[in-house]
Amino acid sequence: MSGQERKNREIWNITYPKGIKWTKQRKCVYQVLLEAKEPLSAVQIYNRVEKDESDASYAVSTIYRILAAFEEKGMVNRTNWLGDGTAVYELNRGGHTHYAVCLDCHKRIQLSSCPFAHVQLEQETGDFIVTGHKLELYGYCRECRQTHEKESGHDGNKPYTEMPSADV
Numbered sequence: 375m376s377g378q379e380r381k382n383r384e385i386w387n388i389t390y391p392k393g394i395k396w397t398k399q400r401k402c403v404y405q406v407l408l409e410a411k412e413p414l415s416a417v418q419i420y421n422r423v424e425k426d427e428s429d430a431s432y433a434v435s436t437i438y439r440i441l442a443a444f445e446e447k448g449m450v451n452r453t454n455w456l457g458d459g460t461a462v463y464e465l466n467r468g469g470h471t472h473y474a475v476c477l478d479c480h481k482r483i484q485l486s487s488c489p490f491a492h493v494q495l496e497q498e499t500g501d502f503i504v505t506g507h508k509l510e511l512y513g514y515c516r517e518c519r520q521t522h523e524k525e526s527g528h529d530g531n532k533p534y535t536e537m538p539s540a541d542v
């Protein structure tokens with residue numbers, strides 16, 4: 375990134391949430407999360423963070439520490455990816471997002487709305503205050519179904535492997 379681009383970036387009017395000490399590194403991580411269109415792992419964030427000579431101490435562990443601080447303040451949501459269990463983070467923007475996950479290529483497709491939006495969760499749970507929920511849909515994307523159809527002549531609409539264990 376050139377000096378000019380960096381300057382432009384600083385002009386950006388970012389409002390940082392209160393209640394946390396904003397170091398330069400924390401601001402950088404926050405910017406990356408702000409620009410991200412999808413949840414990111416600490417390594418992905420590390421790769422996107424601007425680094426210069428003065429940031430020689432930067433390491434993925436630094437990112438983890440920053441993310442832990444953000445998480446403690448409720449600024450980010452952490453999810454563990456199906457499959458390899460990688461922890462990924464996205465900014466808590468007030469709303470939340472659900473994903474359909476392809477069991478073959480692990481592509482994640484963002485749902486346009488929350489399937490629980492019209493469900494009275496309190497009614498379902500009895501004397502229980504619901505403060506959040508998680509939901510991931512598992513299946514096969516079109517590309518993977520087509521690939522398998524070609525390979526095996528299998529009907530692409532039918533599942534052909536077992537579902538993962540349900541403890542996610």
Ligand SMILES: [Zn+2]
Pocket residue numbers: 476477478479480481514515516517518519
């Ligand atoms: Zn797929």
Ligand SMILES: [Zn+2]
Pocket residue numbers: 470472488489490491507
């Ligand atoms: Zn939801």
